[in-house]
Structures are given as structure tokens and as C-alpha cells.
Amino acid sequence: MTPGHVRTRAGAESRLLPPLPSWDRAAAGTRLVRLYVASRRVPVALGALVACSLVLRAALEWHWIPSSGPLTQQLPVLLEAGTASVIAVTTYSPFGEPERATGRWLPYLRFGTAGALTGIAVGLLSAGAAAAHLPGGTLDVVRNVAGITGIGLISAAVIGGGLSWIGPMAYLVLSEDAILNAWRTPWVWPTSPLQDAGAALCAALVFVAGVAIITARGARQRAAE
Amino acid sequence: MTSLTLPLRSESARIRPTRRARLLRLELHHSTMIWVLPLLGALFYFDPFRKASGYPPFWFVRSSVILHELVPDFSLFAAGVAAWTGSREGRRQTVDLVTIAARPRWSTALASFAATTIWTLVPFLGCVAVLYGFTATQASWGGPPWWPVAAGAAVLCAFCALGFAAGVLLPGRFTAPLAALVTFLVLIVAFRVVLHESHPTFALLSPMNSVPNGDAGVFFHYFPDLFIVQIMFFAGIAVAVLGGLGLATASGSRIVWRTAVVVTALGLAAACTGVGLAGTARMEANGVVIPAVHDAASDRPIAYTPVCQHAVIPVCVQPAFRAYLPDVVAALNPLIHQFAGLPGAPVRVEQSSSSTTPELSVALSATEIGTLVGASANITGSPPVLHLALPKLPSQPEPPSSQSLSDEQGAFVDAFIGPAGGTLGDPAQAAIEAALLHDAGSLPSPAAETANRFAALAPNVQRAWLLTHLPALRSGDIGLAQIP
Numbered sequence: 176m177t178p179g180h181v182r183t184r185a186g187a188e189s190r191l192l193p194p195l196p197s198w199d200r201a202a203a204g205t206r207l208v209r210l211y212v213a214s215r216r217v218p219v220a221l222g223a224l225v226a227c228s229l230v231l232r233a234a235l236e237w238h239w240i241p242s243s244g245p246l247t248q249q250l251p252v253l254l255e256a257g258t259a260s261v262i263a264v265t266t267y268s269p270f271g272e273p274e275r276a277t278g279r280w281l282p283y284l285r286f287g288t289a290g291a292l293t294g295i296a297v298g299l300l301s302a303g304a305a306a307a308h309l310p311g312g313t314l315d316v317v318r319n320v321a322g323i324t325g326i327g328l329i330s331a332a333v334i335g336g337g338l339s340w341i342g343p344m345a346y347l348v349l350s351e352d353a354i355l356n357a358w359r360t361p362w363v364w365p366t367s368p369l370q371d372a373g374a375a376l377c378a379a380l381v382f383v384a385g386v387a388i389i390t391a392r393g394a395r396q397r398a399a400e
Numbered sequence: 401m402t403s404l405t406l407p408l409r410s411e412s413a414r415i416r417p418t419r420r421a422r423l424l425r426l427e428l429h430h431s432t433m434i435w436v437l438p439l440l441g442a443l444f445y446f447d448p449f450r451k452a453s454g455y456p457p458f459w460f461v462r463s464s465v466i467l468h469e470l471v472p473d474f475s476l477f478a479a480g481v482a483a484w485t486g487s488r489e490g491r492r493q494t495v496d497l498v499t500i501a502a503r504p505r506w507s508t509a510l511a512s513f514a515a516t517t518i519w520t521l522v523p524f525l526g527c528v529a530v531l532y533g534f535t536a537t538q539a540s541w542g543g544p545p546w547w548p549v550a551a552g553a554a555v556l557c558a559f560c561a562l563g564f565a566a567g568v569l570l571p572g573r574f575t576a577p578l579a580a581l582v583t584f585l586v587l588i589v590a591f592r593v594v595l596h597e598s599h600p601t602f603a604l605l606s607p608m609n610s611v612p613n614g615d616a617g618v619f620f621h622y623f624p625d626l627f628i629v630q631i632m633f634f635a636g637i638a639v640a641v642l643g644g645l646g647l648a649t650a651s652g653s654r655i656v657w658r659t660a661v662v663v664t665a666l667g668l669a670a671a672c673t674g675v676g677l678a679g680t681a682r683m684e685a686n687g688v689v690i691p692a693v694h695d696a697a698s699d700r701p702i703a704y705t706p707v708c709q710h711a712v713i714p715v716c717v718q719p720a721f722r723a724y725l726p727d728v729v730a731a732l733n734p735l736i737h738q739f740a741g742l743p744g745a746p747v748r749v750e751q752s753s754s755s756t757t758p759e760l761s762v763a764l765s766a767t768e769i770g771t772l773v774g775a776s777a778n779i780t781g782s783p784p785v786l787h788l789a790l791p792k793l794p795s796q797p798e799p800p801s802s803q804s805l806s807d808e809q810g811a812f813v814d815a816f817i818g819p820a821g822g823t824l825g826d827p828a829q830a831a832i833e834a835a836l837l838h839d840a841g842s843l844p845s846p847a848a849e850t851a852n853r854f855a856a857l858a859p860n861v862q863r864a865w866l867l868t869h870l871p872a873l874r875s876g877d878i879g880l881a882q883i884p
Binding site: 216219220223227230234239249250253254256257260261263264267334336337338340341343344345347348349351352356 | 473484
């Protein structure tokens with residue numbers, strides 16, 4: 176069936192509708208994106224991401240981050256996990272089954288939102304650290320935010336969007352412990368130096384897995400939510 | 401027509417407690433915290449339990465992970481889940497429905513809060529039970545300290561209350577992750593920032609204080625002053641926040657409003673008192689002293705009968721260190737043999753508290769006293785007795801050949817050869833000490849060469865030289881060139 180056809184009663188001949196003008200289709204697409212973004216509270220999420228960036232700026236400005244030692248990683252990782260939690264929570268859908276049944280563009284919207292928010296989070300945190308020494312630098316932020324966001328997206332697919340922040344927070348606790356005790360494993364990438372290809376690969380794998388799962392299945396719908 | 405007799409007491413009044421219990425039971429059954437319990441158990445195993453297992457089996461040292469590790473880990477999820485629970489009516493847009501119900505919204509909110517807090521405290525106490533049970537199988541002296549447990553419970557209640565209030569007042573899907581984030585931010589940043597301000601003693605209110613020395617709470621009672629003030633502060637915050645919640649959600653009932661005012665005032669008073677008392681704190685070697693709540697009786701040393709092993713000379717330790725006694729004897733025996741008969745050689749080794757060894761402790765800041773080295777010793781009295789402090793020990797006694805007590809050997813030699821008072825020795829003393837310990841690697845070149853030369857001598861030649869020159873060596877009258 177082409178977009179111009181509409182199915183009628185069983186056995187009846189399909190009716191051909193005149194195709195929409197291209198500007199109408201563009202407006203419909205824009206409206207769809209706008210409604211999707213609103214339903215996922217993306218504007219509020221952007222506000223939360225900006226807040227994380229401002230906290231990072233304040234931490235660097237007022238020297239809340241020690242200049243050396245293992246504690247230098249603590250606060251940046253905390254804020255990276257915070258942004259990942261916020262991104263994961265945006266996967267929560269208030270509509271449930273009706274949206275799944277009718278939303279043809281839903282996988283694209285999920286993919287686009289998760290990818291765009293991750294990019295924005297990285298950009299905002301990097302902007303927050305601009306002209307100041309952030310331990311690890313921007314590439315560290317990219318690796319950590321992407322990896323922890325992947326954990327958040329997987330959590331959303333497993334336990335639901337509303338509680339998906341639990342995954343990144345649990346990983347945060349593990350990472351903080353690893354930072355303080357100088358553990359080294361590629362799966363706890365925030366503790367690894369930037370040159371560690373294994374850690375970057377693990378973070379990338381988790382991010383790709385998270386985005387793929389959330390694109391294909393969306394966040395789990397729980398009756399309790 | 402028959403008359404009907406009705407009881408004076410109304411049915412609803414009679415069953416009210418049951419209904420309250422039912423409300424709590426329903427909340428307990430539906431609490432989100434239940435689903436987080438396995439995660440909390442896993443985090444407890446990976447973080448606090450493993451860390452505690454790495455500490456020597458002394459009650460106070462092991463219990464330090466409760467506030468330092470367990471409480472921060474649990475606070476994060478307690479605040480987040482409490483915020484999620486508190487925001488439930490707002491998220492489901494049933495606030496109006498609940499507000500017009502017969503029961504005040506405050507009381508239903510308190511039932512939700514109580515359920516979340518209970519489900520936070522149950523795993524917390526379970527983890528403490530596992531930790532203490534494990535320690536009980538290894539510790540040879542003393543008993544579990546309960547003040548850290550009470551302080552930890554107060555901290556968790558406070559973060560539950562803060563998260564819950566955030567959820568009620570700012571309902572939304574992002575409230576829970578942001579509450580968790582802010583909780584961790586407060587724990588790892590806010591108190592650290594206060595540490596660098598003009599009143600750093602306020603940072604003592606942080607549950608994440610420094611880990612005590614290995615022998616803390618063994619020779620002296622560890623003061624409960626700080627725990628009392630922490631409980632006052634955090635319980636005050638919890639009560640004030642819950643009272644404030646009553647003020648924010650009170651709808652019409654004057655009694656409810658007045659009760660909420662009183663509760664808020666009491667909570668604020670307790671929290672402010674806690675802050676004020678923390679400002680009067682001073683660090684001492686055995687812990688934090690807060691004059692207003694300090695019990696002078698806890699200053700007295702703990703009485704004990706030392707456990708001794710008779711080798712060449714008796715070596716005695718506090719009973720808590722009983723398991724380490726064979727290791728200490730094995731580590732010191734070669735040195736005792738070598739020094740026996742030399743002028744000033746000890747006739748007995750006794751363990752002493754690291755807190756009474758001034759050269760071991762140094763005030764790092766107004767809120768922290770640190771341990772500089774792994775062990776320290778001095779020789780006093782006549783006949784001479786070696787007092788050995790053991791602030792840092794491995795988690796378990798290790799084979800005598802493992803060099804796990806090399807610090808103790810160094811402390812012994814340093815006390816015997818070096819100058820009195822624990823001050824740094826001259827190059828000749830350092831060379832002889834390094835030669836006796838077979839550790840010349842850390843010395844500068846001329847002293848290292850001398851140490852290697854002396855170490856290469858036969859033991860009887862070394863002993864003969866020491867017999868003659870030890871008093872002069874101790875007083876600093878021997879130069880490197882005079883050492884054979």
C-alpha cells in the first residue's frame with residue numbers, strides 16, 4: 176500500500192487520495208517531532224542538562240574538584256551519570272500501547288531523541304568545562320556520557336523509563352568505588368585513561384546496544400508507572 | 401416495635417488503628433524500594449563488605465564502612481526512590497482526589513514515606529547484621545559499636561525525607577534522578593567545600609569522615625560525641641522536612657496545621673543545635689570531642705589483660721590483636737636475638753596505643769588526624785621496655801615470611817638505634833638501621849655503601865662493633881667513615 180492509498184472495507188477497491196503537498200508533509204513531520212519531544216518532556220530534560228553543565232562550571236570555577244589524586248574524577252563522573260539518567264528517563268512514554276500500535280515513526284523518533292540528547296549532553300558538559308582544566312578532557316566526557324547513557328537506555332528497556340535512572344546511578348556507585356580503590360577494568364571506563372582503547376570500545380558497545388534496544392523496543396511499559 | 405441499642409463508641413473510631421496499619425501495609429506492599437533491594441545487596445557486597453574485609457578484624461575499624469561506604473551508597477537510592485514515591489500523586493494527577501479524601505493528605509503522605517523508609521532501613525540493618533556477623537567470626541575482643549548504626553539510620557531517614565518532599569512538591573519524572581544526583585553531590589562535594597571554609601568543623605557532620613586508625617576503639621573508648629551530633633542534625637532535618645511537608649499539604653484542618661508547625665520547629669531546633677555543637681568540636685587523638693555532649697568517663701583507657709608470648713623476651717599485645725601475636729613475635733625475634741645483651745636492649749615488648757604515640761599522629765586539618773607511618777616504637781623505663789604501636793595491619797595474619805610486619809621491624813630498630821623522641825637520625829644511624837634491616841635501597845649513595853658494607857659483616861662482628869659503639873652511635877658521635 177502506498178501512502179496515497181487508504182484501505183476501505185474488506186473486498187472493496189482502495190481509494191486513491193491526492194498526495195499531500197510537500198510543505199504539508201514537512202509541517203506534519205515537524206508537528207510529530209514537536210509532539211513527541213513534548214510527550215517525553217525533552218525541554219525539561221534540556222533544562223536539567225544545562226543545570227548539570229552549570230554545576231560542572233561552578234565546580235571548576237570554585238575549585239570543588241581537587242587538582243590531583245583519584246578524587247579529580249569523582250565530580251565529573253557524577254555529573255556525567257546525572258546527564259545519562261536524565262536522558263534515560265526521557266524514554267518514558269505516557270501513552271503506552273496506543274502509541275506503540277499506531278506510531279510508525281516511533282523507532283526513528285526514539286533513535287533521534289536519544290542520539291540528539293546524548294550529543295547535547297556532551298556539548299553542554301564540554302561547554303561547562305571550557306577554558307578550564309577538566310580531568311580527561313572532552314573525549315573523556317564523550318566516552319563516559321555515551322557509555323553511561325547506554326546503561327540508562329538498557330535500564331529503560333528492562334525496568335521501564337520512569338525508573339531507568341537506577342541503572343546509571345548503580346554504575347555511578349561502582350565507578351566511584353573503582354576510582355577510590357584504583358580498580359582497572361575496561362567495563363568501568365570512567366577509571367581508565369583516555370588512551371585505553373578497551374574502555375572506549377566497551378563504552379561504545381554499551382551505547383550502541385542501548386540505542387539499538389531503545390530504538391527497536393522502546394522503554395518497558397509497567398502498569399505501576 | 402422493638403428498641404435497638406447502639407454502642408456509644410462509633411465503629412470508625414474503633415477500627416481506626418487497623419485502617420492506619422492497613423494503609424501502611426498497602427504502601428509496604430507497593431513500595432518501589434522492594435525492587436531495588438537486590439541491587440542494594442549487590443552494591444553492599446562489592447563496596448562496603450569487600451572494603452571492610454580488607455580491614456583488620458577490629459570492631460570499630462570495620463564499622464567505619466557503615467558511614468563511609470554503606471550510607472552514601474544507600475542514600476542515593478533512598479532519596480531517588482523516595483522522590484519517585486512522593487511524586488506519585490502528582491505524576492498520576494490524583495492530587496485533588498487525595499486532597500478531598502477524609503484522611504489528611506499529610507497522613508497518607510507520611511504512610512508512603514514510612515513505607516519507603518522502612519524498606520530502606522531493613523536492607524541497611526540487614527547489611528549491618530551481615531557485616532557484624534562476619535566480623536564476629538574473626539574478632540577476638542570487644543563488641544559491635546552501635547553509634548555508627550544509629551547515625552547511619554538517621555542519615556538515611558534524612559535523605560528519604562528530603563527526596564520524598566522533593567517528589568511531593570516538584571512532581572515529575574526527572575525529580576527522582578535529580579534527587580539522587582543532588583544527594584550524592586551533597587555527600588561528596590558540599591561537605592568537602594565546607595572543609596575549606598572558615599568553620600571547617602561543620603564538615604564533621606558529613607557521614608563520610610576519615611577512616612580511623614587500625615587500633616581505634618581498642619585502647620581507648622572512641623568518643624560517641626560526633627555520632628550524637630550527627631544523629632541530632634540528620635534526624636532534625638528529617639523531622640523538619642516532614643513537618644514542612646505537613647505545612648505545604650495542610651488543607652483546611654487547623655489541628656493538622658498546628659501539629660505541622662510544632663513538628664517543623666522541633667526538627668529545625670534539633671538540626672540547628674547539631675550544627676552549633678559541631679562548630680564547637682575539636683579533634684583529639686582518640687576522636688572528636690564536643691564538650692556539650694562529652695562524657696569524661698570515656699577518656700579513661702580501656703582495661704585489659706595483655707596476651708603474651710614468651711620468646712627470647714616476652715612480647716605482649718592487646719587481646720584484640722591476639723591473632724597477630726605469632727606474626728609480631730616472628731617479625732621481632734631475629735632483631736631481639738641480635739640485640740640481646742647490648743646496652744639498652746629491651747627486656748619486654750608491649751603494645752601501645754597509636755593515639756598515645758605523638759610522632760604517629762599529625763593534625764592534617766581541623767577535622768582530621770592522620771597516621772604518618774605504619775608503626776612506631778620507643779624504649780622507656782629501667783629495665784627497658786619497648787612500646788610498639790600497630791596502627792596499620794593486614795586484614796588477616798599472614799605467614800611470618802611475608803614481610804607484612806616490616807614496618808614493625810623498622811620501628812623496633814629505629815627505637816633501638818635512632819635518637820630518642822622519634823626524631824630523624826643522622827646518616828650513620830640510618831646506615832646501621834638499613835644494614836640491620838637489609839634495606840639500603842632508600843638511602844643516598846654514601847650511606848647506602850656503608851650500610852651494604854656493614855650488612856656484609858658476620859653477625860658476631862656486627863654485634864661486637866655495636867657492643868662497643870652503640871652509646872656513641874645513639875648520641876650521634878659516630879660518622880659514616882667510622883663504621884666498618
